[in-house]
Amino acid sequence: MxxxxxxxxxxxxxxxxxxxxxxxxxxxxxxxxxxxxxxxxxxxxxxxxxxxxxxxxxxxxxxxxxxxxxxxxxxxxxxxxxxxxxxxxxxxxxxxxxxxxxxxxxxxxxxxxxxxxxxxxxxxxxxxxxxxxxxxxxxxxxxxxxxxxxxxxxxxxxxxxxxxxxxRKAVLEAAALGFLPPLSDSPIRILIFGGSQGARFFSDVVPLALFALSDMLRARLRVVQQAREEDIERVRDAYSEAGIKAEIASFFTDLPARMADAHLVIGRAGASTVAELTVIGRPSILVPLPHALDNDQLNNARRLEEAGGAWCFEQRTLSPERLADELERLLKAPDSLAAAAKAAKNTGRxxxxxxxxxxxxxxxxxxxxxxxxxx
CATH class of the missing domain: 3.40.50.2000 (Glycogen Phosphorylase B;)
Known part of the structure; x- marks a missing residue:
């Protein structure tokens, strides 16, 4: 050329x-x-x-x-x-x-x-x-x-x-880090983000779900969560009351690196998010943005779930109690997290x-x- x-x-x-x-x-x-x-x-x-x-x-x-x-x-x-x-x-x-x-x-x-x-x-x-x-x-x-x-x-x-x-180049660099499931009694790192349209739902639901986990699991959690500016203080207070170590911010410039560091990601299912999760190879709970005219996020999430790399839940069905039950099950099964990470990586391009x-x-x-x- x-x-x-x-x-x-x-x-x-x-x-x-x-x-x-x-x-x-x-x-x-x-x-x-x-x-x-x-x-x-x-x-x-x-x-x-x-x-x-x-x-x-x-x-x-x-x-x-x-x-x-x-x-x-x-x-x-x-x-x-x-x-x-x-x-x-x-x-x-x-x-x-x-x-x-x-x-x-x-x-x-x-x-x-x-x-x-x-x-x-x-x-x-x-x-x-x-x-x-x-x-x-x-x-x-x-x-x-x-x-x-x-x-x-x-x-x-x-x-x-x-x-x-x-x-992005930063995603490709993060992809070089392999997934290591959490060891028994070691910290469990969870990353939560949802963009400007999705952070409010996660700010309302995820802290309540994590609060409902067993004392033993809560003590091991290390949470990084994106929240709207107006929600940061209440989300931070909720984690403090639950005894969970958490870092809350409205934006993370190093999100690919944090994604690579996570044992589990909770987020929406936009095209870029799914692409990055699969290239890096990390297990995720995906909650598609509801009411989208094309249902694009729901289709994205279901494709990754079919491949074994994620768990898809529609927002209307995901209460704090249900999310807590799913997290309790997954966080006690590091082999399941590892299998999902591998499946996600296999679908990445x-x-x-x-x-x-x-x-x-x-x-x-x-x-x-x-x-x-x-x-």
Whole structure:
């Protein structure tokens, strides 16, 4: 590949879509490929650190509801964004455009198709998202993170390639640490995190569940938990009253290292979380974010549970009492934790970023991944 080769990445302004795009951009730059980013206005907060030659911003909108007014407003904004993206692609002249999901990828991918530029989408979840579902028929190729992706069948499956979901460099470094189950009477390290939308539920339920454990188990616990700023003090007080050693914060910059240090992780089931858990190889209790329109987290969690690497519980069924019963059982069975860690590791794809870069370069060269010409 010459240094003149260029690829445009299209990703919405949320971390779940931008993180895999970020990882791919790093790998493509390492290979001497010019990378640009096209994003919505929220992407500005990431623009300074994204490894792109240029960050282009296009108007976009996410469908808030199916009300006629909301649909019309969203469609008008996307149409305007497509026009802006069409002009920007004429300036940038990329050899391929790859989208990472979310409605902000719709204008760049549609505009690329109008300019006859090879296109692809990357699906991070085990279910095809709404925006990707709209785009899937028109793109040249599709990259997936799971070996089975809901709504991806027939002709769509024929142009799909399993690459995995790229993870950060820090995750790959943490993956070098093997899992060692807790020894009898030794500390048991539990990590709890759930993102801004999920931390409140865990702050309400997990301290009560751990308080209900036997005295012997509670004395061995070493807890690290993410909580919202307004919940930190009450969560810390709850653990103090239970006699449990705990570190509570609203954010951990070294989360991959803490994940590698844990004997058990309790969290949501976003695509990035599942990818990191499997690459590092750690057992987890996953509580998918409820009410998601695509049920993406539920599908992600169930796939990992089917592989033996996690235990999935829907939030509506998970009381503190039930969680306490599950924890009492698991924490007294280090062999079960070790088996789940191994199963999670076996499903991980640490080579995902290399796979996706190969996929992207094949697309830019006019080949379908696998060697056949697309042009």
């Amino acid at each position: 010459s240094g003149m080769q260029s690829i445009m990445l299209a990703a919405g302004g949320t971390g779940g879509h931008l993180f895999p795009a970020f990882a791919l951009a790093e790998e493509l730059k390492r290979r001497g490929v010019a990378v640009d980013l096209m994003t919505d206005m929220r992407g500005d907060r990431y623009g300074g650190g994204f490894p792109a030659r240029t960050v282009y911003q296009v108007p976009s909108a996410t469908l808030a509801s199916r009300a006629a007014g909301d649909v019309a407003k969203t469609m008008l904004t996307l149409a305007r964004g497509t026009g802006v993206a069409f002009r920007m692609l004429g300036q940038a002249k990329p050899h391929a455009v790859i989208g990472f999901g979310g409605y902000p990828t719709y204008p760049p991918l549609v505009a690329a198709r109008l300019r006859a530029i090879p296109t692809a989408i990357h699906e991070q979840n085990a279910v095809l998202g709404r925006a990707n579902k709209l785009l899937a028929k028109g793109v040249t190729a599709i990259a997936t993170s799971f070996d089975r992706t809901k709504f991806l069948d027939g002709r769509l499956a024929e142009k799909s390639v399993l690459t995995g979901n790229p993870v 640490p080579d995902a970023v290399r796979n996706l870069a190969d996929f992207a370069l094949a697309l830019a060269e006019g080949r379908r991944p696998g060697g056949n010409r697309t042009q």
